[in-house]
Every structure is written in structure tokens, then in C-alpha cells.
Amino acid sequence: MKPLRHEMILASAGSGKTFALTDRFVALLAGGAKPERIMALTFTRKAAGEFFDEILKKIAGAASNPAQAAALAERIDAPQLGCADFLAMLRAVTGAMHRLRLGTLDGFFAQVVRSFPLELGLTGDFEVLQEHAARVERQRVLQRMFARTGGLAPAQQEFIEAFKRATFGREEKRLGAQLDGFLDDFQETFLAAPLREQWGNPARIWPDGSPWFEHEGKLSDAIAELQAALALRELTDGQRGRWATFFAALPTWAPGMELGDLEYMLKNALAVWPALEAGDAVLTVDRKKIALEPGECAALARIVAEIVGGEMQRRLETTRGIHAVLRSYDEVYHATVRRAGKLTFSDVQRLLMPAAGGPRLAQGDAFDDEAQRLQIDYRLDAETDHWLLDEFQDTSFGQWSILRNLIDEVVQDTEGRRSFFCVGDVKQAVFAWREGDPQLFQEIYRHYNAMVPGAIEQRPLVDSWRSGPPLIEMVNAVFGADEVLAELFPGSASALWNSVWRAHTSAVPKRNGQAALLHAETEEERWAATLRILQELKPLERGLTCAVLVRKNATATALADYLRHYGHLPAVAESDLHVCTDNPLGAALLALMRAAAQPGDTLAWEHVHMTPLAAVLAAENILYPENLTERVLGQIHADGFERTVEAWLALLLPRLQPDAFTQVRARQFAAAAGLFDATGSRDVAEFVAFMATHRVRDAESAAVVRVMTVHKSKGLGFDVVVLPDWEGQTLESRRDGLAVAKNEEREVEWVLDLPPTLFRSADPVLSAHVAEEKADACYENLSLLYVAMTRAKRGMYLITKPPGKSASANFPRVLHATLEADEAMPVRVGQLELEGVWSAGDPDWHLAHPLHEAEPTHSEPAAESLAVAGLVQAPRRPARRPSDEHAGELAAAKLFALEGRGAADFGTAVHALFEEVEWAGPADGAGLGVKWAESGPATAEALACLRAPELAAVWARPAGAAEVWRERAFEIVLDGAWLTGVFDRVVVERDAAGRVVRATIWDFKTDRVETEADVAAAVARHSGQLNLYRRVAGVLTGAGEGAVDCALVLTRLRRPAVIPRN
Incomplete structure (x- = not known):
């Protein structure tokens, strides 16, 4: 067996990333590695479970089947191994099962913090806050900040002033809601950049100075000078009107206001700003050019600088105000929540990040961050010989900074006893919004090989074991069109994409199918085309899996409803379901709880009396809110929320008509109450808030049309995929929010609430930053399209509107340009003929999969109770029953x-x-x-x-x-x-x-x-x-x-x- 090398695999969709990783795990075992000294990390518990399952299946198969043993031994370059060797390997793995280290990055980080709490400044064990618990702690902190018995405390007054600066005087009746929004939008940015000088600091943003703040002289003098000069010029009536409107609007404008009548002249002046500063500008006004004299240039430049500079100053002040609000909140939160050992996953990660600048829990000069981290890394390094990292394209720089020292030690091992392996597909980097960094993969490869040439091998995987040849043909045509992509997206996005792209091949050449690009003008027509395709192909009746992929959860829900209503298809929207509030039963139970907790809540009391609960209250002789309070709060105190809910459901359900949906929601409501009981709280307001936000994901099934977002489909494969949701803005649209500039080490240099497009486009620093953000957005959107187009095995149907004459580089234009699809043509899908522009494969491929006849069924809704549930047939898949x-x-x-x-x-x-x-x-x-x-x-x-x-x-x-x-x-x-x-x-x-x-x-x-x-x-x-x-x-x-x-x-x-x- 050859010595194992450090290896980074550049995978592609469907090429077998998990297969390669599990082969690597088995190869390590074959080389003598102990199972518990191998660390394999990924991003989800589901993926970690798949590692474990596949490893056991692979070894067990080789232990029991000589042919499988020979194939596995050949793949791991250990031909001498036979069934007996793999049986011994299986015993070793199962014997060390409780010590195996197959998990998630978040789980590993939490384990490290639990192992070294004192070294990291904790006083003992800690609790990782889930979403609801984190919300509750936030509300408690805000209540503490605003609690007062008399006048405002100095800290409260300072907070209010900071809030005014952050909102720049905007009135907001619901202060709590706006603060919640602030924290949702900006808290993670604050934790990454907690220093005041990082926020709204012109010295950091414009280290070489900014023209907007350097013009001297009074604005009124500049206006008067320019008006006098223009009065002597020969101008058309239209030009004089433009100037008159501009001058009339100047006195009434203030930073933060809409530009209104200023916009026309300001836009034209900024278009020639360098020449304006140089004193020889030619300005276009009313479609005619005006060559300005040096004095006129200086006067107009002063006016423009005043407008732009005023807006920039406002944005700087707003940014500093946002920081002050977040700092005030975080000081209280840190003292009352983090120091009490209640941490979010983000807090856990930042505790381990070197020089993170995030939450620091230790006090005093005796705590040496770097020395303590080295001690922790030393002890961790002693426990692990081999590192395996999955889905590396979704790893953030912060996460890598925690692992970097440990991987350094492994890569620098001169004895060859240790190894580093990672696998990822940078073309599937669709989680940049949570700091996933697609460039990190190549940076690490270059870094280690620069230290020791050839230290790490890189191997591409381009054979798709998922998609048949027609689908791969379309994927290659779209994403391999390097010149077209470079023309559509000049700059770093296309350069990075083209550098990582490798032409794909199908590893299943006999898998027949069809790929097509179809046209439909409106959303309604695209949904109708989706339905017609599914009705024609009948994938479920042929035993084929099927998915419809969209970009938003709301679209998934609406489209699934459409397919059920108009096509009677068993379509399920795989979005998170608010099972406690999306039905009348849940709403009534929550109203009951509110009425019990607040006897004066007449709205909740009346709500209860408009439901079948009214009859229950009458039968239980609960005539007044006070009676309900005594009954329900007593039950909660004695038995907890789950038992209380079950008791009321036992009284209520017999009074309802048999309804399978309500029975399911009743069970889910009770189960959610049990989850809340695990928090230990008996607070009804917290319970209601928890239930209002509790979500459940629909169970996966092959017997339904699965409608989901592209993000949720990542890692999955389906026989048939329809893609009807690719309209909208250009691929280069940046996300709204604060501009956060980082250096090469991903440290935050500055933060700014960006001014409107006209202002930031005129500033070289801000426009360059926005260009980087647009390039990142473009790459992420290309990745999103790639993920969508690589889910299908046999049939893939994209439905877009024609690109028209718009120059916007949106998804329809990208598809048409790369596929060179200029002329419309009829595209046949089975016996269905649709308008399209591109097709490959066999339109009748589905006929090779015969229809399965379903038994007729005439079932009635089951009258279920909470404790006894019958068998519920899946749509179009009846359950078997006695037939004699x-x-x-x-x-x-x-x-x-x-x-x-x-x-x-x-x-x-x-x-x-x-x-x-x-x-x-x-x-x-x-x-x-x-x-x-x-x-x-x-x-x-x-x-x-x-x-x-x-x-x-x-x-x-x-x-x-x-x-x-x-x-x-x-x-x-x-x-x-x-x-x-x-x-x-x-x-x-x-x-x-x-x-x-x-x-x-x-x-x-x-x-x-x-x-x-x-x-x-x-x-x-x-x-x-x-x-x-x-x-x-x-x-x-x-x-x-x-x-x-x-x-x-x-x-x-x-x-x-x-x-x-x-």
C-alpha cells in the first residue's frame, strides 16, 4: 500500500464526494490508523450520519462479499486485503463507535469549548442557545436596558441619542420591532468588527483623502458665482430651464432627502467629475454640450462636493450611530447572557478564533489569548492524526482560522504518519451569505505548496454518476462557455469561474433522458407549463422521483398549492411549516393560553369563545377568565405544557369532526409543547412566542412532487427536475445592507451604510468595493444555477421568459447566450409540444419506464386520537389492505x-x-x-x-x-x-x-x-x-x-x- 498523500479533491456535482471521503476513511484504517484518531467534519448532522452509514456499509459489504472486498481493496491501493481483513476492520470500527469523531464543524467547536472552558474564560459548562432561547434572551436584555423607575439613566439617554443617529431622525412607533430588525441585520457584523474606529471612519475608508470633504469656500458664494457666469452665456431655453430648476432645488435639499430636481444636473456633473476638478469639463445639458470655464468648473465642483459630501457625512454618522446602538446592547448582553454561560453557535466559534475581537469572557491581564490557544491546539493535536473535511467550499475563513494551526501540524509532519484530506465543489458555493468562502480552497492549496512544493495533491472529479448524457451536454454548454461568460461578466467573477471549470462527463452513458430550455412569458404561464410537463411525463406513476426547484420558500408554497389545486398532483412544498399557527386548532389553543395568562385579554377570551373550546369551557364550568387562569396555570405548574396541552386536546378533539390534518397538527402541537418543556420555563408568554416561531420540515418522500428551493436541493438528485423560477434581476445584484470591507486576512477594515447608487458610483473607493460585492454575487448566482441544473438524472426542463432586448445579464440572458439559442422552435416533451429554444436527448425517454397501475381506493378520514394513529395512504400510493x-x-x-x-x-x-x-x-x-x-x-x-x-x-x-x-x-x-x-x-x-x-x-x-x-x-x-x-x-x-x-x-x-x- 502506497503512503497516503495530503489531498484536496475538486469535485463536481454527482461525482461522488461522499464516496471519495469514505474510501479515504477506509484507506486510513487499512494503513493502521485507529478509528478514533480520524476526524471527519462536515456541515450538517444528516451528512455526518451518511458518512457513518456509508463507512459501515462499505466495510460490511467487503467483509461479506469477496467481489466487493477485491473492488474496495483495489480502490484504496491495498490489493492484499480480503474479507477477513475487512471483517477485522469492521470490528475495530464498531468497537470504537462511541469514540468515533464523525460530526459537524459546529459540534466540534462546541466540544472544544466544553473541553477547555476555563482556558477560554468560562467559569464552567455552558449552554448553546437555540433560536427561541436566543430570542428570549434578547428580549430580556432589551427589557433590562429600558427598565426605569424615574427619569432616564445616563446610559439610557446615551442609547437613545445613538439610536437617533442610527436612524437619522426617522420616526418609528414600534421601537422594539426596529431594534429587533437592527440586531437581526447588524449584530453579526458588529461581532466581527466591534471596534468603534471600524465603523463610519473616513480615515479608514479614504486613507488617501476624499474629494467630497476637501473643497473650501462657502456654498452660497459658489452658487452665486455659477449663476452669474451662466447668465452671461448663450443657452437654449431648455438649458436655462434645467439650470433654474437645479438652483431652485438647492436651498430646500438636505442630506437624507430624495434628490428630486437636483438629480439631473448632479448626475451629469458627476459623469465628468475628474474633468470638473481639473477645470476643463464639457457638460451635457438638455442633450447639448457646454464647455465650462475654469471658474465655472470650480464653482460647480464646490456645489457637487457639498451635496455628495453632505450625504456621505450623513451616512458616516448613521454608521457610527448603528455601532453605538449595537455596542450598548452588546455590553448588557455580554454581562448578563454570555458570562452566564449562554452562548450561540456564533459565540462559540468566535471564542476559538484567534484575534477575533469578538466576545471575550476572561478578565484580567493574566489571560493570554495566544498562549492559551496554543495550549489548547497542542492538546487537540495530540488526539488527531488524520483530518477529513467535507463541503469545503462552504467553510468560512473564520472556521478555517480555528483549524489552521492543527492542519499546519499535520501537513508539516515529516514522518508521513498523519494526513489531511478535504473535498469540495467551489462551483456549488451557494452559502456566501453565511460567510462561505469559495476562494479559500485554492488559497490553502497554494499556501501549503508554496511552503513545500508538492505537499498537497489536487485531484478533480468530473464524472457525474447522477446525470445522463443529454443533461451533461446542457451543463457543459452553459457553464463551459468561458468567452460568453467573460463577455457577460467581465472581471473577477467570470475569471474565477472559468479557472475552476472542467468539462463534465456522464459516468452513466446509457441513462437516456432529455434537457430543454422552454419559453413562457408570465409566471402563470410558467406554472402552467410545469403542470403540463408533469402531467405528460407522469413521473410518480412511473416510479420516478420528481422535484420542482425555485428560489424562494414563498414561491415553493404557492407553486405546490397550484399543482395540487389545478393538477390534483400530490405536491409538497418542502419549506418549514409553522405547524402551531397555520391551522385553527393551534390558533385556538394559543388564544386559550393567552387568556389564561392575562385574564384581561378580552381579545383572546373572545377568540376562545368563537371556537369549539367554548363548549369545553362550559362543560368544565369555566365561566370567567379567572376560572381559566386558575385551571390552566395550575396544570402548567404541576404537569408542564405538554401534559396540559394533551389534557385540553383530550377534551376538545371529541367535539371536532374527524379530520386527518387537524389530528396531525394536534400531535405536532403537543410535541412542540414538549420541546418547550425541555427549556424548563413555565412562562406562558415565552411559550406562546416559542410556538409561534416553531417550525417543522415535511418528511421526505419519493411518492410526491417535491417543491423546494435550490438551496434545499443541494446534495439531492431526482429523476425529473423542472426549473420555472429564473426571472428577475441581474446576477450581479449585491445584497442590501452595510458595506463591509475586509483585507486579505478577512479582517474588517471598515463598515459603512452605503449612500444611493449615484453617490457611491462617483466615489472610486466605494464603487470599487461595490464592484467586488457584485462580482461575489455574480459568482454565487452562477453557483446557484449550477446546483439547480445538476440535480436531475433523466429529465431537466428550464422554463424562462424570452430575454428580449434588455442588456441586463439575468438568468434568461445567460442561458440563451451560452446555449446560442437565438431562434424559437417547438420542443416536444412526449406528446406535448411547447415553445422553446434548445433541446437535447429523447423526448420519449419516459416511455422506457412503464406506468404502475394503482389499486382503486375509497378511504375515509381516519378518526384518530392522539395516542392511536392508523395508516394514512400517501397521495396516489394507497396502503395495502386485506383483499379477501x-x-x-x-x-x-x-x-x-x-x-x-x-x-x-x-x-x-x-x-x-x-x-x-x-x-x-x-x-x-x-x-x-x-x-x-x-x-x-x-x-x-x-x-x-x-x-x-x-x-x-x-x-x-x-x-x-x-x-x-x-x-x-x-x-x-x-x-x-x-x-x-x-x-x-x-x-x-x-x-x-x-x-x-x-x-x-x-x-x-x-x-x-x-x-x-x-x-x-x-x-x-x-x-x-x-x-x-x-x-x-x-x-x-x-x-x-x-x-x-x-x-x-x-x-x-x-x-x-x-x-x-x-
Whole structure:
């Protein structure tokens, strides 16, 4: 086996980045590395989990299959290895599983801080604040800042004055909302540049001086001089009118105002500013030129400098005011939150950044930042021999500065025992908004190879294992058109892109498909074309995955609604769902909480009484807000929010019509309340705020059309991709916000609230900075388009409006220019003919994938409770049900429903009691009877089942290792059906090696079963459901369905009933 070299892989989309990284991990193990001394870091927990899964799969496959062993051994250049060697390797990895270091950068940084709290200035352990907790702490800090018992304190007065400067006198009724906006927009910039001299400092922005502040003399004199000179000139009426308007507007204008009538002359004067300063300007006024005399030039230059300089001074003052506001807030926040050990992920990272200038928690001169960091790095270096970094294009310079010393030591290792490996695709750098730095990859490569030539090898990966040849043809045509891109985007953006581009090839040449650029003028027409393409291809019916990619979450939500409404397609917007507020049930429950916490909140009280909760309150004899306060706050204090919510849902849900959506939202609301309970708070206002911002991501499924943003699609692949959202502004549009100039070490030089375009374009320093920002935005947008166009495997359809005559370098123009698509032509997609300009591949490619016939289904909404959920079919993917007519056919919803609302309530209560039982024997009944005393008739039923000899096996712990699942929810795809359900009770038994050898499903039924004929009927009625559960359990445990037994627990007869296998 050859010695491992340090390596940086320049990957491409679909080229196997994870495959290369896991091969590297196995190669390190083959070379004798201990698993726990390999550090592999990425950006998401999901990706880290994929590392672990793929490593185990790869080694396990090689351990059990000689062919896989030979292939893996060849790839890692260790041909001598066989199955026995990989089996030993597998034992080593699984034995060190608890010590493996496969994780995220954020997780690693947090682990370092937890390992060295005292060295970093912490007094002990710390808490990483999640989004809600960070918001709560912010509100507490603001309340503390504004709390007063009399007049304003000096610090408060100073803050208000700073706020006035920051807003430059703008009135704002909602001060709290504006401060929240300030902190959202500017706090990260402040933490990166906390020094006062970095904000609005003209000496830093214009170190060589600025012409806007250097003109001397009174403005009134300059105006009078220019007016007198122009009065003697021969001018047209139009020209005199232009000058008269300009002079009339001057006295009424002030910095911060719209230019209005000043703009015409100011724009023309700035266009010849260098000549104006030199005294020989030729000014265009009313489409005719005026050659100005030196005196006229000087006078006009003085006026222009006064206008521009005034606006610049205003922006400098505003910037300094913003800094003062942020500094005042951060001083209080630092003292009350960070020093209390409550840190955000950003705080954690800045604690570790050398010379970061961010939050410093240690006090006194004894704390030596550099010395302490070296000690920490020394100890970290002693634990790690090999570094593997994934998605390196998204790494920020700050993150790299934390790792740099450690990687330096590895790269400089002269014995060859240690290694550095990273993989990334700088063409997919779509996270610049969170400081991802695409240039860092090449900078590091050049840095180490400059120190030691050949220290690091660089290897490109250009073979796509995802996309077929027609799609790769289109990708190459667009992104490999170096001359066209250089013409559209002259400057650093195209230069950087062209330097990293390598022509792609398809590693799956037999994968047939189609790529096309289509036309549609309006958004409505683009959405209609999207629907027609999906209806023609029928990807879901052919077993193909499908996605529609857009650029904004709001567009994804609206487009998914459109596809469902007009096409009846199972389309899901994969955006974050506000599950506690997007439905009437959640809104009513939050109103209930507000009314309980604030009895004087008549709006919340009336809201509650406009919902079915009114009947609940009447039944519970809660007639006044004070009664509600006593009841709800008492429940919260005793049981927490989750149990309180569940109690009210138990009272409310029986009064609602059966509605699967509401049932799901009820479960999600209760689950969110449980998450809030984990914070330890009993504050209702905090709870309401938490629930209002709580978000849940829809579960992924192949059985739906997935509508999502391009950012969310990164790393995914789909058989069919439609791209209908590529209109809008030029690729070079910079993000709004403060201008932040950095040096080569990414340290902030200056910060400025930029003036309007006309002013900044006239200033060489500001215009150069904006040009850099535009180039960065252009590169990021090219990356975004690249990510979008490399998600498809077989079919890719871009839909844009024609570029027209606009010179704007927007996405339609880029696509048409690079594809040389000038003339419209009909493009066929199956039997559908659409207007387009470019196409490659086979329009009938989809016919090679036959349609799957779906069974007809006539299901009714399931009457679910919180504790018992049935199987819910995925759209167009019906769940399997018993088909034997002698079994007695029932609608899918009734398969899980109990007869009557009273029976449903009783069954829910019994299930809830059984959920509390882990293991039990007959002797445990007495203690549980006391605990369950308030549960009514359900208690007697549950206790009788616990004491029944025939049901002893249900509750008894088996011999050997065992675990029990209670009310365990699952989601799984079987035979093309997306199934959701809940196991009542599953006993899982394992052998000495930890493998599952047996599982027993116990399904509780409180049906009215009294005779043997009733038992036989119940078994027949539920056998389809339970045999489906048997298959699910076989998959989830890995034991296979043959190792799974199923039985009904008939609570009325106190006996089990075995479910025969299909």
C-alpha cells in the first residue's frame, strides 16, 4: 500500500464526494490508523450520519462479499486485503463507535469549548442557545436596558441619542420591532468588527483623502458665482430651464432627502467629475454640450462636493450611530447572557478564533489569548492524526482560522504518519451569505505548496454518476462557455469561474433522458407549463422521483398549492411549516393560553369563545377568565405544557369532526409543547412566542412532487427536475445592507451604510468595493444555477421568459447566450409540444419506464386520537389492505376507528394508561391503581389486563436483552406506499451480540368482543393491518418479518388473539 498523500479533491456535482471521503476513511484504517484518531467534519448532522452509514456499509459489504472486498481493496491501493481483513476492520470500527469523531464543524467547536472552558474564560459548562432561547434572551436584555423607575439613566439617554443617529431622525412607533430588525441585520457584523474606529471612519475608508470633504469656500458664494457666469452665456431655453430648476432645488435639499430636481444636473456633473476638478469639463445639458470655464468648473465642483459630501457625512454618522446602538446592547448582553454561560453557535466559534475581537469572557491581564490557544491546539493535536473535511467550499475563513494551526501540524509532519484530506465543489458555493468562502480552497492549496512544493495533491472529479448524457451536454454548454461568460461578466467573477471549470462527463452513458430550455412569458404561464410537463411525463406513476426547484420558500408554497389545486398532483412544498399557527386548532389553543395568562385579554377570551373550546369551557364550568387562569396555570405548574396541552386536546378533539390534518397538527402541537418543556420555563408568554416561531420540515418522500428551493436541493438528485423560477434581476445584484470591507486576512477594515447608487458610483473607493460585492454575487448566482441544473438524472426542463432586448445579464440572458439559442422552435416533451429554444436527448425517454397501475381506493378520514394513529395512504400510493372478501371489507379509515365517539374516548384512555407500563407483573397492579385513580372506567379495564394470567406475556420482561416500544410512531415506504402508523406495544429481544432475534407486536383492542365468533371476526378484521405492521417491524428491526409475531390484546376478554401470517 502506497503512503497516503495530503489531498484536496475538486469535485463536481454527482461525482461522488461522499464516496471519495469514505474510501479515504477506509484507506486510513487499512494503513493502521485507529478509528478514533480520524476526524471527519462536515456541515450538517444528516451528512455526518451518511458518512457513518456509508463507512459501515462499505466495510460490511467487503467483509461479506469477496467481489466487493477485491473492488474496495483495489480502490484504496491495498490489493492484499480480503474479507477477513475487512471483517477485522469492521470490528475495530464498531468497537470504537462511541469514540468515533464523525460530526459537524459546529459540534466540534462546541466540544472544544466544553473541553477547555476555563482556558477560554468560562467559569464552567455552558449552554448553546437555540433560536427561541436566543430570542428570549434578547428580549430580556432589551427589557433590562429600558427598565426605569424615574427619569432616564445616563446610559439610557446615551442609547437613545445613538439610536437617533442610527436612524437619522426617522420616526418609528414600534421601537422594539426596529431594534429587533437592527440586531437581526447588524449584530453579526458588529461581532466581527466591534471596534468603534471600524465603523463610519473616513480615515479608514479614504486613507488617501476624499474629494467630497476637501473643497473650501462657502456654498452660497459658489452658487452665486455659477449663476452669474451662466447668465452671461448663450443657452437654449431648455438649458436655462434645467439650470433654474437645479438652483431652485438647492436651498430646500438636505442630506437624507430624495434628490428630486437636483438629480439631473448632479448626475451629469458627476459623469465628468475628474474633468470638473481639473477645470476643463464639457457638460451635457438638455442633450447639448457646454464647455465650462475654469471658474465655472470650480464653482460647480464646490456645489457637487457639498451635496455628495453632505450625504456621505450623513451616512458616516448613521454608521457610527448603528455601532453605538449595537455596542450598548452588546455590553448588557455580554454581562448578563454570555458570562452566564449562554452562548450561540456564533459565540462559540468566535471564542476559538484567534484575534477575533469578538466576545471575550476572561478578565484580567493574566489571560493570554495566544498562549492559551496554543495550549489548547497542542492538546487537540495530540488526539488527531488524520483530518477529513467535507463541503469545503462552504467553510468560512473564520472556521478555517480555528483549524489552521492543527492542519499546519499535520501537513508539516515529516514522518508521513498523519494526513489531511478535504473535498469540495467551489462551483456549488451557494452559502456566501453565511460567510462561505469559495476562494479559500485554492488559497490553502497554494499556501501549503508554496511552503513545500508538492505537499498537497489536487485531484478533480468530473464524472457525474447522477446525470445522463443529454443533461451533461446542457451543463457543459452553459457553464463551459468561458468567452460568453467573460463577455457577460467581465472581471473577477467570470475569471474565477472559468479557472475552476472542467468539462463534465456522464459516468452513466446509457441513462437516456432529455434537457430543454422552454419559453413562457408570465409566471402563470410558467406554472402552467410545469403542470403540463408533469402531467405528460407522469413521473410518480412511473416510479420516478420528481422535484420542482425555485428560489424562494414563498414561491415553493404557492407553486405546490397550484399543482395540487389545478393538477390534483400530490405536491409538497418542502419549506418549514409553522405547524402551531397555520391551522385553527393551534390558533385556538394559543388564544386559550393567552387568556389564561392575562385574564384581561378580552381579545383572546373572545377568540376562545368563537371556537369549539367554548363548549369545553362550559362543560368544565369555566365561566370567567379567572376560572381559566386558575385551571390552566395550575396544570402548567404541576404537569408542564405538554401534559396540559394533551389534557385540553383530550377534551376538545371529541367535539371536532374527524379530520386527518387537524389530528396531525394536534400531535405536532403537543410535541412542540414538549420541546418547550425541555427549556424548563413555565412562562406562558415565552411559550406562546416559542410556538409561534416553531417550525417543522415535511418528511421526505419519493411518492410526491417535491417543491423546494435550490438551496434545499443541494446534495439531492431526482429523476425529473423542472426549473420555472429564473426571472428577475441581474446576477450581479449585491445584497442590501452595510458595506463591509475586509483585507486579505478577512479582517474588517471598515463598515459603512452605503449612500444611493449615484453617490457611491462617483466615489472610486466605494464603487470599487461595490464592484467586488457584485462580482461575489455574480459568482454565487452562477453557483446557484449550477446546483439547480445538476440535480436531475433523466429529465431537466428550464422554463424562462424570452430575454428580449434588455442588456441586463439575468438568468434568461445567460442561458440563451451560452446555449446560442437565438431562434424559437417547438420542443416536444412526449406528446406535448411547447415553445422553446434548445433541446437535447429523447423526448420519449419516459416511455422506457412503464406506468404502475394503482389499486382503486375509497378511504375515509381516519378518526384518530392522539395516542392511536392508523395508516394514512400517501397521495396516489394507497396502503395495502386485506383483499379477501371473506375477511369482511372495511373502509381504510374504519380499519382503525372505534365504534362511536364514547368508545373512542374510552380506547384513548386505555391506550394512554398502557403507554405508561414498561414491564410489569400482577403485583404491580396495586401501585398503578393508586396512580391511575383519576382515569375513570379505563383504570379498571387496564388493571384487569395487567392482572390477567393469559396476558402476563404482554407485560413480562423476556430473559436476556430486551427493549419495549410503547406508542412508537413510524413512517416508511412499502411497495410504493407511504405508510404512517403507531405501534401500541412491541417487545424486541436481542442476542448476546445485540442482534434482534425476535419481536412481538401487541395491538390493544377495546372493541366490544364477547364470544369466540367475535374473536374470530376481530382477528379476520385486523389481520391485514397487523400483517402490514409485521412487515414494518421486520424492516425497522432488521430481523425480517419472519422473526415478528403479532397478536391482538382483547381488553374486554383479558386474552390475546394470535394473528396468523399471510
